[in-house]
Amino acid sequence: MKNIKSAFIFITLITLLTFGFIQYKWQTFKATEKTAIEVKTTEDRLENIAGLWFDQYTEQFKDWLTPFSYKIKEARIDNIELLDQKNGYVQVDYAYLPFSSNEQLIFNHGGLMQSDDGWYKQQVVLKFEKTAKGYQAKEEMRPVNYQIQTDPNIMTEGKKPTQYAIEKDCDYTILDHKLWVTYDHGDNFTEVPIDYEKVTYDPNYSYGETVPEGSYIIKEDYTAFLYVDKGSLNLIYSHDQGKSWETTTIASNEHYYLRARFLSKTDNQFYVLFSTDKAMSAESHSLMKSTDGIHFESVNYQDPEQRVMTYAFFSDDDIGYVAYRNNDSRDNLSFYRTEDGGQTFTPITFELKEISFMGDSITPYIQVDRIYKEDGQIHLIVGQGENGDYGYNSAHYISNDGIHFTFLEEVDDRPALAG
Structure with missing residues (x-):
């Protein structure tokens, strides 16, 4: 009986120690960054080096001591593309299968679900540099960032923007601290004569690099951007695809919050709805309406x-x-x-x-x-x-x-x- 009790105590102690060890490993787990991996190899073909890098990077997420917020079952490469042999840039398109339904796992790895089988797809561009023992991943970025960084039409001073990051026929981009619009999917651009920081203004941040969704309209017959200038909410607009621009004031009050601002144009009306004040989690709003897009009046909102x-x-x-x-x-x-x-x-x-x-x-x-x-x-x-x-x-x-x-x-x- 005494031996059974001792064995039970021993097993319990081992179980607790094992559980404590696993908990400690989970709590102290820190994923190795993509750019912290050195591939030790005599291989010089960058596509093969990228494949070895991928195996090394994803292996850490399959270990039995990997927490569920990172753990994956499998990972695969869908495509490897050599972008720049001279400077060592390679794009890796890959997918991974999560180990569990832990939602934090998707946040940690990113990606978009491919199908109902649970696989998530992701893309990364890596810059590899030669080391004494092989190759080191020195930079990692999204494909669109690589395009911006390396497109000569973008990087050459004085050039107009090209079609990078342009998803629609009528779209905008910000380059060299200027706001541009296109009506032909990026083949040609027209500058909007406005300080772009007034257009991207957000009272919660010191600066912005994107125009708030819903605060602008870009169409061939009407283009307009809401912007904030010294407490006033204004509108800059063009009816001739940027050949000429006009501005008008929607509302003026130096105490307006103006975080949210939304512009709509219907058949016969222009609507601007915007936030006027904030207190804790509360936010108040006002609505203005116009028949000509120039003279706005308050609505009983x-x-x-x-x-x-x-x-x-x-x-x-x-x-x-x-x-x-x-x-x-x-x-x-x-x-x-x-x-x-x-x-x-x-x-x-x-x-x-x-x-x-x-x-x-x-x-x-x-x-x-x-x-x-x-x-x-x-x-x-x-x-x-x-x-x-x-x-x-x-x-x-x-x-x-x-x-x-x-x-x-x-x-x-x-x-x-x-x-």
């Missing part, structure tokens, strides 16, 4: 929620939508529709997309981040809220009547680099 707004958009005369920050799928979506120009609002709800992830069902998409109209349909990009950690994915919903929305697809909705 009834804010459905005085909280942080994520998007506002008017799809037709008097018909608009507002969305607010949301971090809980159990609550309503904090998404509203008006049919009387902002005087009254009706909450809009729809079934949230459930994702099957490693045997579990999760609902990551809970906050409307973008609203737009295309081909007569209303489109929503629904993100994960500020606490989301399901990679960089968002959900794309569409509606034919502007009221009932159905899920279309998952998308990677990271903003394209604008300069």
Whole structure:
């Protein structure tokens, strides 16, 4: 009996020590960075070196002592492309299969889900340099950053921007501290005569490098950007594809908060909805309307929620939508529709997309981040809220009547680099 008790105590002690050791390893785990890996080899072909680098980098995430927030089952290379032999740049397109449904894991590794089998795809450009024992990965960046860094038309002083980071026929970019627009997918650019920092202004940061989504319109017959100048909310606009520009003041008050600012143009109206004040988590908003895009007047606007707004958009005369920050799928979506120009609002709800992830069902998409109209349909990009950690994915919903929305697809909705 005494031997059995001693054996039980010994096994318990070993179990506790093992558990404590694993917990310690998990808590002290620090992933080796991509640029901290040296490939020890006599190989000189960069594509092969990139393959060896990949095996070495991903092996650390398969170890039994790797915490679930990093652990993967498998990893594979989909494609390796030599970009610059002389300077050692290689692009690696790869995919990984998570070990578990731990949501932090997707945040740590990034990537976009390829299909229902759970694999996530990712891309990286690496710069390898020769060392005494092989090659060292010295730099890592996204492919678009590599394009910006190495395109001679971008790097040569005095050249106009080229089509990098341009996703649509009508788009913008920021280069050399200037704002440019294009109407032909980047073949030609026109400078917007405005200090770009006034356009990218955000009261929460000292500077911005992207124009706030929803604060501008770029179309062949009308291009306009909202901007902030000494407490005033202004609009710079052009009706002739940038050949001439005019400015007008929407609202002037040196105490306005002006974090959120959204511009919409319908058949007969121009709408500007913007934040005027902030206190703790509360945020108040105002709505201005114009028939000519020059002279704006205040609207009897009834804010459905005085909280942080994520998007506002008017799809037709008097018909608009507002969305607010949301971090809980159990609550309503904090998404509203008006049919009387902002005087009254009706909450809009729809079934949230459930994702099957490693045997579990999760609902990551809970906050409307973008609203737009295309081909007569209303489109929503629904993100994960500020606490989301399901990679960089968002959900794309569409509606034919502007009221009932159905899920279309998952998308990677990271903003394209604008300069």
